[in-house]
Amino acid sequence: MAERTVIGGVGRVLRPDPHRCGRCALAGLKFLRCLSEGEAAFVRDLKRGEMTFDPGSLILHEGEEADSLYTVVSGWAIRYKTLADARRQILKFVLPGDFLGLQSSIFAAAEHSVEALTEVRTCVFLRKRFWEMQERHPQLGYEMVWVAASDEQHLDAALLSVGQRSALERAAYLLLDLYIRAEERELVVNETVLFPFNQQHLADALGLSLVHTNKVIGRLRTMKLIKWEGRAFQLLDRAGMEAVAKWEARANAVPRAFL
Amino acid sequence: MAERTVIGGVGRVLRPDPHRCGRCALAGLKFLRCLSEGEAAFVRDLKRGEMTFDPGSLILHEGEEADSLYTVVSGWAIRYKTLADARRQILKFVLPGDFLGLQSSIFAAAEHSVEALTEVRTCVFLRKRFWEMQERHPQLGYEMVWVAASDEQHLDAALLSVGQRSALERAAYLLLDLYIRAEERELVVNETVLFPFNQQHLADALGLSLVHTNKVIGRLRTMKLIKWEGRAFQLLDRAGMEAVAKWEARANAVPRAFL
DNA sequence: CGCGACTTTGAGGAATTTCAATAGGCGTGG
DNA sequence: CCACGCCTATTGAAATTCCTCAAAGTCGCG
Incomplete structure (x- = not known):
C-alpha cells in the first residue's frame, strides 16, 4: 500500500499512501485539488x-x-x-x-x-x-x-x-523559481533540494554560456545566497536572492485538479 | 452593410461584408473557422x-x-x-x-x-x-x-x-514572424505592411538596447533583406531572411473558431 | 521656423563569449 | 588498489558582442 517513489536514484520517499484521492503520489500537494x-x-x-x-x-x-x-x-x-x-x-x-x-x-x-x-x-x-x-x-x-x-x-x-535581466539576476531568478517549485512539491528536505541537472542545463535555460553561468553561480555563492555542492542545493538567504533576482510575488492561482 | 474597418489610421478596408459568419471583420481569415x-x-x-x-x-x-x-x-x-x-x-x-x-x-x-x-x-x-x-x-x-x-x-x-539567437538572427526572426502573421491576416498590401511601432518597441521585444537594435536593422537593410521607411515595411528577400533568422517551418494548426 | 519624437552614428566601456588549460570525482579495467 | 578515461566544474585571458553615453540628423507638425 505504502507506495514508494524513488527520485533520481536517491532513495527519498514521496508521500507514501495518500489518504483521499487514490494512490497517486501527487495527492495532497497544495496546488492540486482532488477529483470528484x-x-x-x-x-x-x-x-x-x-x-x-x-x-x-x-x-x-x-x-x-x-x-x-x-x-x-x-x-x-x-x-x-x-x-x-x-x-x-x-x-x-x-x-x-x-x-x-x-x-x-x-x-x-x-x-x-x-x-x-x-x-x-x-x-x-x-x-x-x-x-x-x-x-x-x-x-x-x-x-x-x-x-x-x-x-x-x-x-x-x-x-x-532572459530578455531583461542581467546574467546574475537571471541566474538568481531561475534558481529561486526552481527552489520554490520544488518546495511546493515537497521535494525540499532539510532545506535542501537535489537538483538533477548540471551547469550546462542551467546555461541552456538562461541563454548564457557555460563558462559565464559558472562564474555567475560562483558570485551567488560568494554572496552567501546559495550553497550548491554536488547535486545538493540550498537557499541560504531567501530575501537576498529575491532582491538580486528582482523577484515579484506571483499570483495565487486556484488549485487545479490533477489528472 | 459593408462594414469598414480602419487600421492604424490608414484607410484600408479589411473584408467588408463577409458572407457567412456574420458581420465580423475576422470572417474569412484562413486560420479561423466559422461558428456553427x-x-x-x-x-x-x-x-x-x-x-x-x-x-x-x-x-x-x-x-x-x-x-x-x-x-x-x-x-x-x-x-x-x-x-x-x-x-x-x-x-x-x-x-x-x-x-x-x-x-x-x-x-x-x-x-x-x-x-x-x-x-x-x-x-x-x-x-x-x-x-x-x-x-x-x-x-x-x-x-x-x-x-x-x-x-x-x-x-x-x-x-x-531571445535565449539563443544572436542579435541579427533575432531581429530577422521577429520581423519575419511579424510579416508572416500580418500576411495571414491580410494586412500585407503591395508587399508592404504598415508597422505601427518604433524601434524601441522592437528593442523591448528582442531584449536588446535601442541603439544596437538600430544597428542590426541597418545591417538587414544593407544586406538587402528588408526595406523599412517610416512605417512601411517590405520583405525584399524572404529566403535570405529565413536563412539569417534560422527560420524553421511552423506546424500547421487546425483552424480555430473565432469568438 | 522650432519643437518633439524618432532614427542614425561614433566612441568607449561593460558584459558575455570563446578558447584554453587545470582540477576534481567517479567508475572501469588491469 | 591504482591508472586511466570521461564528465563536470573552475579559472584565466583574449576576443566579441552588446550597452551606454553623447551628439547629430530626419521628419512631421503647429
Whole structure:
C-alpha cells in the first residue's frame, strides 16, 4: 500500500499512501485539488496506463507526432527547443504535477522535446479521447485551460527574465523559481533540494554560456545566497536572492485538479 | 452593410461584408473557422459588446483584476511585462484574431499588460460567464485550449529566439514572424505592411538596447533583406531572411473558431 | 521656423563569449 | 588498489558582442 517513489536514484520517499484521492503520489500537494468521484472514474477510464522513463530518454520528441499526454507523477525533466546548429533553449524544468503534451494535442506534432533528467514516472492519456473529456466533464476541460494558462505565465516570466535581466539576476531568478517549485512539491528536505541537472542545463535555460553561468553561480555563492555542492542545493538567504533576482510575488492561482 | 474597418489610421478596408459568419471583420481569415449556428447564437449571447481602444491606451493592466476577455478584431497591440525598474519585455505583438485575457480568466489578476498601438477594436466577453461555455459548448471550450496552446507555441519560439539567437538572427526572426502573421491576416498590401511601432518597441521585444537594435536593422537593410521607411515595411528577400533568422517551418494548426 | 519624437552614428566601456588549460570525482579495467 | 578515461566544474585571458553615453540628423507638425 505504502507506495514508494524513488527520485533520481536517491532513495527519498514521496508521500507514501495518500489518504483521499487514490494512490497517486501527487495527492495532497497544495496546488492540486482532488477529483470528484465522477471525474475520477472518468479519468481512470481515460487513462491508458503508466509509463516510466529512464534518465536521458525522450518523453516527447520535436517534430514527431504524439498520441499521448502525460502527467508527471515523479521525477524531473526538461522541455526544450533546439536550433538546427544544436543551440538549445530549455523552456522549462518539468516537475511532478506538470502536464505534458497539451500542445501536441492541438497541433499534430510537438514543436519541442521533453527529456527525462531522472527516472520520470507518468500517467498516460490518449490524445484521441481527450476532447471527449471536454464534453463529459467540462470542469476537467476547464482545467486544461488552467494548465495551459499557467504554463503560459511561467513562460512569460522566463521570457522577461532572459530578455531583461542581467546574467546574475537571471541566474538568481531561475534558481529561486526552481527552489520554490520544488518546495511546493515537497521535494525540499532539510532545506535542501537535489537538483538533477548540471551547469550546462542551467546555461541552456538562461541563454548564457557555460563558462559565464559558472562564474555567475560562483558570485551567488560568494554572496552567501546559495550553497550548491554536488547535486545538493540550498537557499541560504531567501530575501537576498529575491532582491538580486528582482523577484515579484506571483499570483495565487486556484488549485487545479490533477489528472 | 459593408462594414469598414480602419487600421492604424490608414484607410484600408479589411473584408467588408463577409458572407457567412456574420458581420465580423475576422470572417474569412484562413486560420479561423466559422461558428456553427448554435455556437454563434451562444456567443452572441455571451458577448457583452464591442470596445474600441485608442492608441496608447491599456487593454489589460498588470496586477489588475479583469472581468473581461477580448478578441481583437482590428488593430495592433503589445502584450508585455515590466520589472520594477521599468525594464520592459514585449511578449507578443497582438494582431487581429488574437485572444486576450485568457490567463486572467483563470488567475484573478493579469500578470501582464496589453497596450494598444493603433486603434484596437475588440469583442468583449464576460469572464464570469466564460466557464458556462465549457459546459454548453464543449467544442468552444476546446478552442480555448487551442488558443492557449497556440500562444504557448509562440512564446516557446520567442524564448528560443531571445535565449539563443544572436542579435541579427533575432531581429530577422521577429520581423519575419511579424510579416508572416500580418500576411495571414491580410494586412500585407503591395508587399508592404504598415508597422505601427518604433524601434524601441522592437528593442523591448528582442531584449536588446535601442541603439544596437538600430544597428542590426541597418545591417538587414544593407544586406538587402528588408526595406523599412517610416512605417512601411517590405520583405525584399524572404529566403535570405529565413536563412539569417534560422527560420524553421511552423506546424500547421487546425483552424480555430473565432469568438 | 522650432519643437518633439524618432532614427542614425561614433566612441568607449561593460558584459558575455570563446578558447584554453587545470582540477576534481567517479567508475572501469588491469 | 591504482591508472586511466570521461564528465563536470573552475579559472584565466583574449576576443566579441552588446550597452551606454553623447551628439547629430530626419521628419512631421503647429
